[in-house]
Amino acid sequence: MMVGFRQYVAVLLVLSAPFCLGIRSIPSRSIDGGDFLGFDRFTEAPDYRNGRGCPVSANKITSSCDPSLVHVAMTLDSEYLRGSIAAVHSALKHASCPENIFFHFISAEFDSASPRVLTQLVRSTFPSLNFKVYIFREDTVINLISSSIREALENPLNYARNYLGDILDPCVDRVIYIDSDLVLVDDIHKLWDITLTKSKIIGAPEYCHANFTKYFTDNFWSDPLLSRVFGSRKPCYFNTGVMVMDLVRWREGNYRKRIENWMEIQRRKRIYDLGSLPPFLLVFAGNVEAIDHRWNQHGLGGDNVKGSCRSLHPGPVSLLHWSGKGKPWVRLDNKQPCPLDYLWEPYDLFKHSNRIKDHHQSSVLFPPSSSSLIGFSSYL
DSSP, X not given: OXXXXXXXXXXXXXXXXXOEEEGGGOOOOOOTTHHHXXXXXXXXXOOEEOOTTOOXXXXXXXXXXXXXXXXXXXXXXXXXXXXXXXXHHHHHHTOSSGGGEEEEEEEETTOSSOHHHHHHHHHHHSTTOEEEEEEEOGGGTXXXXXXOSSGGGGOGGGGGGGGHHHHSOTTOOEEEEEOSSEEEBSOHHHHHTOOOOTTXXXXXXXXXXXXXXXXXXXXXXXXXXXXXXXXXXXXXXXXXXXXXXXXHHHHXXXXXXXXXXXXXXXXXXXXXXXXXXHHHHHHHTTSOEEOOGGGOBOOTTOOSSSOOOOOOOSSOOSEEEOOSSOOHHHHHHTTOOOXXXXXXXXXXXXXXXXXXOOHHHHHHXXXXXXXXXXXXXXXX
């Protein structure tokens, strides 16, 4: 049931700065290599514009240092490209001030699609989008990654969020990090406006009733020196796919190094099995600004093995997140979708996918006569 849908809305690395592409520096609308990678199959998104009351920048050319901007960071690679495009589309569609959003895309150094191709793709799909594409040097983290329960979790790009304080311009003091397998169904400015209190570094929905012990091995819990990290905290599980991050405090506290320290211990002693999440839990769990659960309805991709269908958590929804093995675009193309995958489909800009159309279900989930479906922004 779609209980709680109050509005139909939706909605990163230059370490040594060897390469950074700003979209506006590439005027060409052609996409080199597009036929091979299928990039020519994306439809150009509507040109979403600001509503009334949005901050107006004094600069004609948008800079990432503009204080009126909402900063959003996410990864961008060929494997999850379709999900990333849908996530951006959802954020723009439902933002009250879409022109005030600045996207920071983190691209893998050795991805089959070069950062230049990805840049051209984003520009052709979102001609007026404010963004930069950064290269994440995989050798920064490759020697710290240990095996996981699912091979996809070992991708170095999964660890890009650890380095946002180094990647993004120093003037960017706050950022929303989002995964590529989600869509927003609320105004992202509401998430941006959340206050991080008492010197909190990150904000995220917490799940304190989850079995926290399962995220770490017996090697961890049986070692009193390691497990005492939680001695003065009441740790709760949180999903790192949606986080509001204070980059000033992050840089000052050198939290990148704190996460790396735990990854080094993991290489020696195998204290967890689940990819990039546990180091974040070790550093932050129990010291997170608790955000309403509506901002991360996660787990819609099932578990990390089967990727089975899941239902929504009780309560209102502002963001739908297909964390887990199953991805909506894959299941839709395979004609084996889960019911909630149809909520992702309206944001999909891929032209020639073999998507299933279920007009009856769509009309039930998104009744066109409902006033709650009115977005904040208009487009030309």
